[in-house]
Amino acid sequence: MSLSPSPSCTSTWAHSSLKSNAATTPPLYDRPVVAGGTGNRGVVASASYEARANGVTSAMPVRHARHPCRGLVVVPAHHAKCRQAPEEVFSILRSLTPFVEGISMDEAFLDVSGLRLHHEDPGQMGVEIRSRRRVEAEPSGFVGVARNKFLAKLVSKASKPDGLREVAAGTEVEFLQALPATRLWGVGAATSAALERLGIATAGAPASTPVATLRRHLGATMGTMLHDLAWGKDERAVDPDGAVKSISVEQTSEQDLADRSLVEAELLRHCERLSGRMRRAGKLGKVPAVKVRLADFETVHRRLTLADPTNTGRDVFRAGMALLADIDLDRCAVRLVGEGMSDLCDSAAPRQPTTHHEWEDMAIAVDRVHRRFGDQAVVPARIVATSESITERGVS
Template structure:
């Protein structure tokens, strides 16, 4: 989960009266670092950081020893090494994390078929049907922790509660390598003792806004009139936060999880001022996003771009498409339109990204457009699927649009073909 202030660490034993706490959230501890230390056990107990070591490197994961110095995920590596100059930096190895994740998830599925992976290193489990075989939720949580460390050498933290939201808070509260069971009757006391920033959807800005009105704890928020919350943070957020503060979360464990978006982004080694070069990067990202949509059998209805300038100012812009698509060409047209409207010519760009949202399985029939830009999309669809087959057989880069030929030949450090894929299971996204 994202970095939240949950107060002092708290654990419980497996013997807690927990018949109602049948939703488990299992979260691996400092997962990327822990996997790397399997091959480098001599670094145990040392401050270790996994991430990019270059000037634009970002922390993906930090050992708990490094975190004591203030190192956090998503922090620029230069800042992390200022805080902890003796840290050992290790580059990420995604294939190792995927293999470890598969082994861990397989353990979960021997306990219950109701497993909902949230990312490469965390999942929800519904163990209501497993209690006859394995005992209460607390005993099951203890069993999972024991098996994970025995069979993989990794540790995990387990939260058990009556709802997904509280189970996830519980796993964060007992980190690292802990177990915390929150029976249903204890849900409100558990929640109301937490700082308001623990609630999902309360970021730095909204937390500051709430605190300025004297709302410092979940108890304070729960006892604030709903309409007052709505005036502070908006209708949707106000109503959702009020429900969460009273433990209301009707969501069940979903074994088939659909991605909400697919995206790629690139942080340049040197800030890129050239509009044409940035446009080529957008084209490459749009093609990569389209290919991933086709592999997943999904289409997208919205396209967004993300721009971060040299001064770290960041904006996003979005557009709804006339028809859902999985074509890179269509995604690029929309992304280019957004980029042209948002980019200040000559202003150096630090990061650029393309995201496809409102995903769904293809269905229905597209509107017929004989004269507009979409008239050639049917032929382009066949072309992109031909590229998919060629890439599958011969590897990336074997075919690409003419506008992208020659990429990678520059020597100024700016070029980089959309190496960061942002979707569960793809790239080592920063983790707490």
Template sequence: MGRGDGSGRIVSPPGADDSGTGILHVDMDAFYAAVEVLHDPSLRGLPLIIGAPDGRSVVSSASYEARRYGVRAAMPVGQALRLCPTARVVPPDFRRYQAVSSRVMQVFESITPLLEPLSIDEAFLDVRGVRRLWGSPGEIAALIRRRVAEEVGITCSVGVAATKHVAKMASTLSKPDGLLVIPAARTQEFLDPRPVGAMWGVGPKAAEALERRGIRTIRDVRESPDAALDRALGPALGARIRQLARGEDARAVETTRVEKSIGHEETFETDVDDRELLRSELLRLADRVGARLRTGGWEAGGVAIKIRFLDFTTVNRSATLAEASAVGHRIGEIAVGLFEQIERHDPVRLVGVRAERLRPAGGAGLALWDDDADRRRLEDALDGARERFGIGTITRARHVGRGQGRGSAPRPGAPQE
């Protein structure tokens, strides 16, 4: 499997067999770093770390020159600089990244309307219906790579396959600046020798659980008894992994994506061990999550928190709401309750609150008794005041004077490449 530093890269020769394919996964190469080089060409060829320069933040992305030293996304910037002392640290500019992403997506949209953005720097395209316009899937992939390079000024890698799962694996293998085509008839041949951790949806913990049982490759998954996979992963994930290992993936390219979660995180300037301050911070973040839910017309069916301690250990907890809600007070109550379940009391460097399992507001109808009616009216009034006077001017009294130790102004959790 290709590695994050570009070693192990595999690409297809021009004119490679693309029979039976039609799904493309396009992924920008070290996107944030590439955009910074586009903005400042003097950075080209240098090891770049995208992150806050104070050393307490984490790496959002890194150039391939830095990745070859072992620098990875989500790594503390201080650790990254110890691995690569000559690296240049560049503060992230997400508005700049969004602007370049929009230009990339415009290229995709000019090729096919069947486009599914996965994130700011990657997307699936279904090109089966535009062959007469642009050629075969492999030819379309090559065209996209040329146009992104010429019209936007950055490089991308493309996987071409019969399914989304295989296309995504192929694009990863071809990085950076590559194209890998997997004809339908050779899907199993492509999958079998790959490590289980290369499968889309198999995270490090799931891969470790499989490897402990001697299931190390996708062939091993395919040949293992169902009971062994179910014991390692649970019946639902076990069944899903069995299908993917056989090359079966019926997921279509979704042109309309529903937001699945909304969250906010805060990294403190100094580590915090004041439990009351941490509770207040969770409530404040919950208010912001609730405001974004109401603005988007969503309600949450679940709430999750993230707590990162001084040693960078991260603890996640989640709960299902009895009734879906967009009320920040309700979300905050759940978030604080989850926090109280965490037994560790050592200093905290980051807290986060996330609303999950979103659905359109009002989808469940009106209950006979609404415990949150008064709170909902209050928060609606706060929304109106914030819209009129600005987000930072209106807050609950419980948050006033609790800024000690807090980092920069609260912001949504920064996406990591």
């Protein structure tokens, strides 16, 4: 059943996100810390504010992060904890209101209009959200309260680190005037340059610029959108039915992969992991996508649409191989390989009978073996053969 807020009330939105801090033990508080790969090819998955203040960013190679940030502490990423923490927080949020729209594993929009019977002041709603999270879940975070999604997200960012902020109705333009124009949604390098030519430097400045001028210089759609956003207007509703839109797996290799057969084996490994995650989530997908990052850090994406949704490693790998064939791997060695699947649907939903049901049955049987004996109990022979070949050649 689809839920929607009552049209008779003025909606109030909250944006909530987890604190991006790799440190979870007191001895590491207030120190520059990153969570990520600890090997030579490791990348930063998350960085504390102390590390970010020294120029460290997510996805930065760890060895590069050590240069601008002396005394950097690198800890392994605990994937199980990373999955558990958002689940706990989302459970708390849904206990407060059914109108929760997850936009990532650690961010959500809430329509808290219905809580006015309990909290006359919208800011008090944010206080309750943060207090419940502190008591019932370990991660701290940020809460921004405003009258729409666009403002709530900006306010949440403005509350960092580890804070709460509200922008009251009627003060939106004043709040936006203090932010750079690049904080407006959709403003990239090209649009930012166009705004600079118009003398627009703040997020609130487009509100005092004739919309016709914005449309003429930025295009009809972008000009109108930025004018509305600068006035604090955003008509989008919280979608409580928002579900996971994609699932993906990727990993940076310990050494660059210069042989296509090694790249294909790595792709197969990821396809097996991806298909297993999809089956555990009860999902099928129709749009596979491959991501390849070359040694010179150029990143290439390819995707296609399947005739029928799937979650078997065989089908996912076949699609991945077709996409990989369209990427020039001879120019440069490969640093990272990944595969994802989008356009997801529930595997229990009615669908056309498949002619490859034996592969689905085999995947289910393999899942049972993995649950009992571990993920390495049964793997494709090609992965085993490639691993042995690499060891013999002394590549790893």
